[in-house]
Amino acid sequence: MKINEILNIKYPIFQGAMANISTAELAGAVSTAGGLGMIATGGFSPDEVRREIRKIKKMTDKPFGVNLVMIHPDIEELNKVVVEEGVEIITCGAGNPQKYFDYWLKNKLKVIPIIANKKMAQKVESLGAIACVFEGAEAGGHIGKLNTFPALPEICDSVKIPVISAGGIYTARHILAAEILGASGVQMGTKFLLSREAPVHEKFKEVLIEAKDRDTIVTGVTTNHPIRCYKNKLAEKLLEIEINNLGEEEFEKYARGSGKKAVRDGDVEWGSVLAGEGFEYLNKIESAREIIENIMKEYEKLKRSFKEKN
C-alpha cells in the first residue's frame, strides 16, 4: 500500500470526513497516530473550518486534509480558507469538482476526489488528481450505486493514480482484501465514529454498538441524494414519504437539521444517524490511536501469514 509514501503518512489509513463531526479533535488524533485525519466542512461555516485548521496545526505537524463538499452553500469561501490557511491535501465530493481544479492546482493543493465509479476516476485523473477515494455503497452517508469489492479491481486497473478503498472497511482483513484488489490505501468513516475523540453524542455511539448487521437503510433514492444511515424512526418516516410520493417539501421537513440533532443532541430516533454497513464490527469505544495501531498490527500479522501460506 503506497499512499503513505506519497503523502508522507505512517499508515495507509484515511479517516473519512464526516459532516458535523470531524473537527480537529478527531482529525488531529488520527494524524498524530500516523493516519490521515480529515477535517469536514459539511455542517460547518467557513469560520469554523478555519478555526479547526488552526487547531489541528497546533496539535500535530503531521499531514492532514480538509474535505470540500461541492454542494456546501459557502464552497467559494471554503476554497479561499483552505488556501489562506496553507492546507496541503483536500478531498472533495458531493457534486462535480471540475470547475475548481485549476484553482486548486494553481495553489499547489494535492487533490483527492471521492469517486463512485470508473468514469469518475478517469475524469479526475485527467484533471490532475494525485489519487482518488473510491467509496462503495456500503459506506455511511451519501453513497453512489456501486459496491466496494465488486468495483474496486476494475477501478484500480482503469487509472494510474492510487485508489483508496472506502465503504465497508473495518478490520485488517478488509484492508488486506482491498490491497489484493488493487487499492493503495483505505478510508474508514463509521469505524472512527466509535473513537473516543469523535465529538458525537454518547447515545449515538451506544446505538452503533447495539445495532446489528441489517440495521442500516438507504433513504433519499427518489430525491437523488441516497444516504445510508441507521434504521430509526426518522429513516422509516423518510422512506414512507418517498414510497408515497409525498414530495420534497415533506421530506425536507423531517430531514432538515437532522444530522446535528443526532450528533449533538443524541436524538437517535428522530436525528439522522449516518453509518455504514458494518455494525457487527463496532463493539467498543477506543482511541483513534488504538483503532489504527490495533488494525495495523493485525494487518502486518495477517500479511505475513498470507505470504507464508501462498
Ligand SMILES: Cc1cc2nc3c(=O)[nH]c(=O)nc-3n(C[C@H](O)[C@H](O)[C@H](O)COP(=O)(O)O)c2cc1C
Ligand atoms: C456520519 C458520516 C458523515 C459523513 N460525512 C461526509 C462528508 O461530509 N463528506 C464526505 O466526503 N464523506 C462523508 N462521509 C463518508 C466518509 O468520509 C467515508 O468515506 C465513509 O464513511 C467510508 O465508509 P464506511 O462508513 O463504511 O467506513 C460521511 C460518513 C459518515 C458515517
